[in-house]
Amino acid sequence: MQNIHSLCAVLLASGIAGGVFAQNKVTGRVVDATTNEPVIGATVTIANEHTGTLTDIEGNFTIDVKELPTTIHISFIGYKEQQVDVYDATEAITIPLTEEQDVLQEVVVVGYGVQKRKELTGAIASVGKETLKQVTTSFDNLLGGAVSGLNVSQSSGLPGASSSLRIRGGNSITGKNEPLYVIDGMLIYNDNSTTSTGVTRATSDFNPLASINPSDIESIEVLKDVSASAIYGSRGANGVIIITTRSGKKGKNNMHCIYSIGWQTASKKLDLMRADDWGRLYLEIATPNQLSSSGLTEEIVSSWGAGSDWQDAALRTATTQNHQLSISGGDEKTRYLISGNFSDQDGILLNTGFKRYTGRVNLERDLFDNFTVGVNITAGKAIQNGITDFDSYNSYVGGNSNAFEYVVRIPRA
Secondary structure: HHHHHHHHHHHHHHHHHHOOOHHHEEEEEEEEEOOOOOOOOOOEEEEOOOOEEEEEOOOOOEEOOOOEEEEEEEEOOOOOEEEEEEOOOOOOOOEEOOOOHHHHHEEEEOEEEEEEEHHHHOEEEOOHHHHOOOOOOOOOHHHHOOOEEEEEOOOOOOOOOOOEEEEEEOOOOOOOOOOOOEOOOOOEEEHHHHHHHOOOOEEEEHHHHHHHHOOOOOOEEOOOOOOHHHHHHHHHHEEEEEEEOOOOOOOOEEEEEEEEEEEEEEEEEOOOOHHHHHHHHHHHHOHHHHHHHHHHHHHHHHHHHHOOHHHHHEEOEEEEEEEEEEEEEEOOEEEEEEEEEEEEEEOOOOEEEEEEEEEEEEEEEEEEEEEEEEEEEEEEEEEEOOOOOOOOHOOOOOOOOOOHHHHHHHHOO
């Protein structure tokens, strides 16, 4: 009996000790407060303890705590640190993280890599994310008014027309003043003459930058001064615009589909004379010789009536539509992004418009810890329909340089 009592006492003591040292498991999930996407690799620690863990590819975590209630800390680069009080470990908790808005910690792309904004000494400006979300035919249209010291002027109102960009004014009287574009490390000159197809008397040049899908752009940095663009030498004398396109990120496979449609119309039309009003005015101001040679009489003019409204005949309500589809994802070693875009913008003048078809594939693979290989392929096709320019043939076309000038100058006849 004595042995049995001793054994029971030992078992009871073990049970008490086990209850004292038993730990609670707290489980949860860390997500982005805006997109509700999982935050991978976030640090989760217990207040006043030396234990911690990281969230997995789904944003989930499990951590042992000695006693409840307790406070856990969640932190991740680019997000505000979060503290959560936990009173019950029976159910998983969801913790949303909010992006850190401190611009001094923002990382910007420069010619020789990336730097924190607070460490920059050169004049560098970034285009805001909200600006990049706007739907447009060409990304250079987004830069107008978005960056101080950058002037953007379009050569024409036709869809897909070229734009002229000047960073802190022009530097040359006879030479080129366009900035240098660096797209994913590739140097590109916005020379409109390189896109010429031999078609003469066009009212505007085709914009080579319009072949880039604005929805594929991750960030745009504008290097303004000499110190910021020095790495590009004389090619960066007019400033440098660095464009970084989107790439795949590790995590769940994501599919984004965007469709937008809109319309545009002439905000104001000229109030032109009726055909008979124009004829009566001509009868009043014409000389006898002009009246004799023209043969116009009051009866003929009255028979004209209102005539035709050439503005209504030439102008229209134009539609603009944009289709965007992208698929991205990856794991610990491989990341990918596949995107396609179709953009169709009609001009408010008949037989004018711009269409663009683009496709892009981005693939990266980490072969070793410090060795990554990747491929970035972009293909596109752009079609622009414009009006003819007869500016050098004024003596043959009555001083009108194109069809639109005929519309606004000819009375209803």
